[in-house]
Amino acid sequence: MTDYTLHYWQQKAEKLSLEGRAFIGGCYVDSASEKVFSCNSPIDNRQLTEISRCDLADVDQAVAVARKSFESGVWSKAAPVKRKATLLKFADLIAQHQEELALLETLDMGKPISDSMAVDLPGTLRCLRWSAEAIDKIYDEVAPTPENELGMVTHEPCGVVAAIVPWNFPLQMASWKIGPALAAGNSVILKPSEKSPLTAIRIAGLAKEAGIPDGVFNVLPGFGHEVGKALALHHDVDTLAFTGSTAIAKQLMIYAGESNLKRVWSEAGGKSPNIVFADAPDLLAAAQAAAGAFCFNQGEVCTAGTRLLVEESIKDEFIEHLIAAVKQWVPGNPLDPKTNVGAIVDETQHQRILGYIAKGSDQGGKLQTGGSAASPVANGFYIEPTVFSDVANDMVIAQDEIFGSVLSVISFKDETEAIQIANDTPYGLAAGIWTSNFAKAHKMAKAVRAGSVWVNQWDGGDMTAPFGGFKQSGNGRDKSLHAFSKYTEIKATWMKLD
Template sequence: MTTDQNLHYWQSFAETVSIEGRAFIDGRYQDAESGEVFDCISPIDGRVLCQVASSGESEANRAVAAARASYVSGVWADKSPAERKEILFRFADLIEANQEELALLETLDMGKPISDSLGVDVNGTLRALRWTAEAIDKVYDELATTSHDQLGMVTRNPVGVVAAIVPWNFPMLMAMWKLAPALAMGNSVVLKPSEKSPLTAIKLARLAQQAGIPDGVLNILPGFGHSVGAALAKHDDVNTLVFTGSTGVAKRLMIMAGETNMKRVWAEAGGKSANIVFADAPDLDEAVEAAASAICFNQGEVCTAGSRLLVQDNIADEFIEKLQTAFQAWKPGNPLNPATTIGAMVDDIQMKQVLGYVEKGSAEGATLRCGGEQLDIEPNGYYVQPAIFENVTNDMAIAREEIFGPVLSVIRFKDEEEALAIANDSIYGLAAGLWTSDLSRAHRVARKLEAGSVWVNQYDGGDMTAPFGGFKQSGNGRDKSLHALDKYTELKATWMKI
């Protein structure tokens, strides 16, 4: 099919797709008790996709009660790991069978290109679920070394009820990074998607039920504002709270949890990642393309976005010239067109925030090399041309604060010591990249970078086998890999006298 035919296909699909907007509690969709709803607005063109139930404290209480009852009953927790694995694989198969509908909902709801929704979000969701499901009957408990008349066992118990609050930028994928390990280890879950992009989470609830996940084990609570998240953070029957989002919200959730039942709080929070290009980078053209992708992909709405580009002085002029050319391939367009590389910002609030930082960068003395303007792609849509700032210093707001949009700050450095000082001079420590042909430098710099993920001669590497999370105010705990399972289990030591 041609691009135009593909665009027509997705536009036609968008006109006919059935969209569910109600909460899912104890195995059924239901309205908020208050009857309150909010409009789910597509950033593509500003049209109202549906009305979504605005869950509140009442819904949080009912969802937690359903999760607690299902956990205590053992209907899910007492299944063998092999049984849970089989059901989770059926869940993955249903996601795959409905992948086009899920991808469309993601694009309509959040504004990302349909090609990314299919190729990145759906595929990543499937990989996270299948990888975790495959792992659960291969995680063994332990026997301690004891004297002849003692038996020491170290076992993992499910934590119980998990509340998960996930962001709007990768709604389905971030949800699955929490759901897969939480469910795999036998917990019951209450998931709160962002009000900016709740649709795929609501759809996943029905698919999970069809796969055989018992009622009450997975509950979905869309809600407007912070009332649902606060209710879950304060709830005494929630044992663990997992969160991905801003550092400011993470801190508030930790305070709420500490003031109530001291539930475990695991947070993947903000980032302001440094991408360091040394003069001896093995392939400057490849580094240029990666630097462009690192800030433009997903409209820059990525926690690990390479928003600080550190370039060594003696190659900086050449690199910036090449970078400006590379940015020409990242032009916002209709997200339903598979040829589009950048879609719409998630809403007008986010668009205005990005445009505000563009103004702030110029006011602080940085030089706007290209981009930074609002574009009229579709009527009432939210589109911003990716921007490059040069002559940036690390004390400027555009270099220190998380913009969450396609705004790149280029900072020059003289040597390795200065590059490390600039990169680590941040409250965040989520990710970093470095480009060099010097093997010793690669090891040396990677070791000294204060970041949870470091990518060498690439940006955004890794897969489900690698843990993901941050240092400093980028959070605690890890998603992905076997390390993620630690967040959803309690270790128990049992000693028997023989």
């Protein structure tokens, strides 16, 4: 059994061979302009490699290749059992390269290597395998008809699917899109974030090795919004799946309306309430979970529980438990398996989080712990997990999605006020409820406007449960059988039999 140590991962990192080119039509290629941008590690801000800076010309080429592969039927018309076998082989190859891919995630966006190995890679494999296994078990329908007619309801692949994915869980979020999209028979163009493109580029080669036909799976790295905008405006892209900010989700829908009215499915921002009642079954366990809910992945999580709603009668006691739990989350070298708080993805995000911490103090929040930059590795980007108490829900730190480990503690008097505060946000992605009273839990779960509600835990569910949000947290759902509805068209066929 491998002895994972800081030295092990540092040695492995030194031997890595990094690919930075786009993947179009089954080949790694330079961008048409031959432009590149620098890919730096937030661990120490050193350059890892250069990445192809794709633009409209590359989008046109990739879409044409994807359309040709789709219309050829080489994948779209292949038997579901054949697509399943190929995707399972794809997952097996990712499993064989899991150390390499986990290391790329950590080097690229700064998450702890222990999380890359224990969370991101297993989640990716579970999604791909689950989606592959599901596709030959989804049945079409026969409508109730008169004796001399036959009515059929069938699901067909959309065509060319563009998937734009974020930088916080680069590979896992990609799998949530490409798993069902490929399983359903579509041709896919994956656009990773410029902040974390390495794993998306790497798995393209593994997809080809697994037997996914040329042109069916393409990867277009880009800088800024160049590639994403071009995909959203392209008249030959049928479906666009996006995970990222609410502002960008709105813009992509505008682009779709300005072009071919392509379907746009988005999982956008969040400002999730974690509600702790005085009758929670275990206040210590609730405090530990509350700490993890905003500290995990440096707080760079769309479902982060960054609004902690605590019943007034236990507020002081609970904050004591919370602070003790938060102090166990300490920034360190992401390549050290003992580290549980890694680096912030880049300097821009680092400064953004520190700016919100300053606003929290300026607006009257009481700083309980953290609040400063840290430096476990020279030149890297690190911030201490930060807790503010005495926060009003209209403060900027309670309303804006900071995407960093900054927690706002807000007190409430009763269920009615808890619901009012929980729903007083433009977002509706997730919520947590801690109570021993399951009648109360049911009532609260129904009242809170969120796509996922977790009772006496944080971040529950698996591939069998849909994931997505209410309100400005987006539309559509990832994971579960519901995800396939994003990547298929429903056709009604009605036949006269006499």
